[in-house]
Amino acid sequence: xxxxxxxxxxxxxxxxxxxxxxxxxxxxxxxxxxxxxxxxxxxxxxxxxxxxxxxxxxxxxxxxxxxxxxxxxxxxxxxxxxxxxxxxxxxxxxxxxxxxxxxxxxxxxxxxxxxxxxxxxxxxxxxxxxxxxxxxxxxxxxxxxxxxxxxxxxxxxxxxxxxxxxxxxxxxxxxxx
Amino acid sequence: xxxxxxxxxxxxxxxxxxxxxxxxxxxxxxxxxxxxxxxxxxxxxxxxxxxxxxxxxxxxxxxxxxxxxxxxxxxxxxxxxxxxxxxxxxxxxxxxxxxxxxxxxxxxxxxxxxxxxxxxxxxxxxxxxxxxxxxxxxxxxxxxxxxxxxxxxxxxxxxxxxxxxxxxxxxxxxxxxxxxxxxxxxxxxxxxxxxxxxxxxxxxxxxxxxxxxxxxxxxxxxxxxxxxxxxxxxxxxxxxxxxxxxxxxxxxxxxxxxxxxxxxxxxxxxxxxxxxxxxxxxxxxxxxxxxxxxxxxxxxxxxxxxxxxxxxxxxxxxxxxxxxxxxxxxxxxxxxxxxxxxxxxxxxxxxxxxxxxxxxxxxxxxxxxxxxxxxxxxxxxxxxxxxxxxxxxxxx
Numbered sequence: 209x210x211x212x213x214x215x216x217x218x219x220x221x222x223x224x225x226x227x228x229x230x231x232x233x234x235x236x237x238x239x240x241x242x243x244x245x246x247x248x249x250x251x252x253x254x255x256x257x258x259x260x261x262x263x264x265x266x267x268x269x270x271x272x273x274x275x276x277x278x279x280x281x282x283x284x285x286x287x288x289x290x291x292x293x294x295x296x297x298x299x300x301x302x303x304x305x306x307x308x309x310x311x312x313x314x315x316x317x318x319x320x321x322x323x324x325x326x327x328x329x330x331x332x333x334x335x336x337x338x339x340x341x342x343x344x345x346x347x348x349x350x351x352x353x354x355x356x357x358x359x360x361x362x363x364x365x366x367x368x369x370x371x372x373x374x375x376x377x378x379x380x381x382x383x384x385x
Numbered sequence: 386x387x388x389x390x391x392x393x394x395x396x397x398x399x400x401x402x403x404x405x406x407x408x409x410x411x412x413x414x415x416x417x418x419x420x421x422x423x424x425x426x427x428x429x430x431x432x433x434x435x436x437x438x439x440x441x442x443x444x445x446x447x448x449x450x451x452x453x454x455x456x457x458x459x460x461x462x463x464x465x466x467x468x469x470x471x472x473x474x475x476x477x478x479x480x481x482x483x484x485x486x487x488x489x490x491x492x493x494x495x496x497x498x499x500x501x502x503x504x505x506x507x508x509x510x511x512x513x514x515x516x517x518x519x520x521x522x523x524x525x526x527x528x529x530x531x532x533x534x535x536x537x538x539x540x541x542x543x544x545x546x547x548x549x550x551x552x553x554x555x556x557x558x559x560x561x562x563x564x565x566x567x568x569x570x571x572x573x574x575x576x577x578x579x580x581x582x583x584x585x586x587x588x589x590x591x592x593x594x595x596x597x598x599x600x601x602x603x604x605x606x607x608x609x610x611x612x613x614x615x616x617x618x619x620x621x622x623x624x625x626x627x628x629x630x631x632x633x634x635x636x637x638x639x640x641x642x643x644x645x646x647x648x649x650x651x652x653x654x655x656x657x658x659x660x661x662x663x664x665x666x667x668x669x670x671x672x673x674x675x676x677x678x679x680x681x682x683x684x685x686x687x688x689x690x691x692x693x694x695x696x697x698x699x700x701x702x703x704x705x706x707x708x709x710x711x712x713x714x715x716x717x718x719x720x721x722x723x724x725x726x727x728x729x730x731x732x733x734x735x736x737x738x739x740x741x742x743x744x745x746x747x748x749x750x751x752x753x754x755x756x757x758x759x760x761x762x763x764x765x766x767x768x769x770x771x772x773x774x775x776x777x778x779x780x781x
């Protein structure tokens with residue numbers, strides 16, 4: 209049986225040669241965490257779905273140029289997390305300029321099964337800080353890898369992680385009391 | 386550290402809303418994009434750099450010798466012949482129904498026999514339902530004209546007036562006054578404000594609707610409002626502010642096209658699917674009597690614009706490429722009989738007429754010159770007609 213790295217390389221090789229089943233295997237492997245990561249950063253269900261879709265479409269369009277020796281996940285996650293940060297920043301700007309409106313709306317931005325306390329803590333962080341937390345604790349990258357993915361110094365990653373974690377721990381502790 | 390573990394545990398447990406359905410919706414799009422791509426074969430991937438270098442040397446040598454110049458010329462001729470020989474002037478349309486062309490000089494009406502009339506110094510115009518009138522805007526004025534240019538009524542407002550659109554039954558006209566959305570009766574009476582602040586997108590009347598108008602809010606929500614009561618029927622979540630809102634003919638599907646995304650909604654405002662778009666020109670037009678639509682999709686990697694046929698259903702279907710060319714496509718219009726698609730090809734200064742039911746193509750060149758010409762310092766893209774409507778949909 210192939211290991212995870214070799215298995216993924218085999219899917220990429222297959223997809224590059226036109227195999228739909230290998231592409232589907234790659235999609236199934238990476239969609240859930242990619243979608244979830246986008247959702248945790250943007251905190252909006254519809255936007256997260258769009259961003260994850262866009263990231264996969266970008267990946268498919270560039271599949272032939274992809275270097276098979278490199279892992280697929282970081283490549284995809286770099287696209288999705290950076291787009292999520294951009295979207296969340298733009299949303300914050302829109303909120304400053306938009307008029308407050310009332311009425312019915314289809315807003316899918318609820319937080320599902322995530323504890324409301326931790327959700328509130330995450331939502332209170334800046335998008336860049338949320339992204340670092342998500343990359344570290346959901347996608348399990350090291351601070352060095354995160355620095356590379358986001359193109360920021362490692363010290364910045366560490367300070368964002370520390371600040372974000374402090375905030376979340378504070379809330380988790382409060383919930384446990 | 387226990388805090389680390391708890392945060393990790395909490396984040397790993399979280400599920401995005403609608404996670405499985407989102408995955409089901411995404412896969413057909415990914416599959417479609419995969420099928421639409423052109424796979425790079427081993428020789429192409431590996432020999433391309435070598436070939437490019439050899440070609441560069443050859444072309445450099447060819448271009449600097451008289452026989453070489455002749456060779457380059459014949460290659461260009463062959464390319465032109467291989468595509469479509471364009472007619473130098475628009476002497477007739479391939480299908481009945483007049484065109485309304487919004488050019489830099491103003492709106493023009495083009496008849497089936499190719500004759501055309503400039504409606505005057507108006508910024509833009511849009512047909513009334515049966516092409517008996519045109520609603521036009523300029524600076525602070527909205528007006529209704531007869532096709533011969535006679536003004537039937539006009540209204541002046543304080544803001545920059547634009548995006549006049551006639552309702553499908555002919556009894557209402559909507560327009561933007563700065564950021565304000567207003568509605569006036571078809572005879573120019575009862576002018577009133579509908580919403581004080583909206584997005585910059587031209588609003589679109591819902592066909593078959595009871596004076597229902599869709600517009601964008603400043604944060605990219607799409608809202609359907611019944612204009613006679615000013616009551617909101619539905620409103621979507623925030624998103625990209627669109628550039629174009631286009632209804633299917635039966636009013637059951639709505640395309641929300643932005644610079645970076647396309648959202649496909651049903652009549653109740655529910656999203657059927659959406660895709661991200663690369664930066665570049667885009668546009669959409671429904672095929673008549675159908676939920677299928679044509680989209681301009683630009684590929685930054687190749688510099689090609691593609692016309693792609695998709696469907697506004699839960700499943701977008703297999704993307705079928707109808708036509709491709711290098712550069713930018715600008716305008717789209719479907720003929721009233723549904724047989725022909727007009728596509729503006731900016732870089733070539735041409736209109737392409739594609740027969741949708743057969744692989745037949747006609748083209749007409751010198752479009753900028755025929756619709757008022759370009760200012761000497763103005764790029765072609767600025768002077769090319771920005772929208773075309775083929776009688777009789779109410780909005781371009």
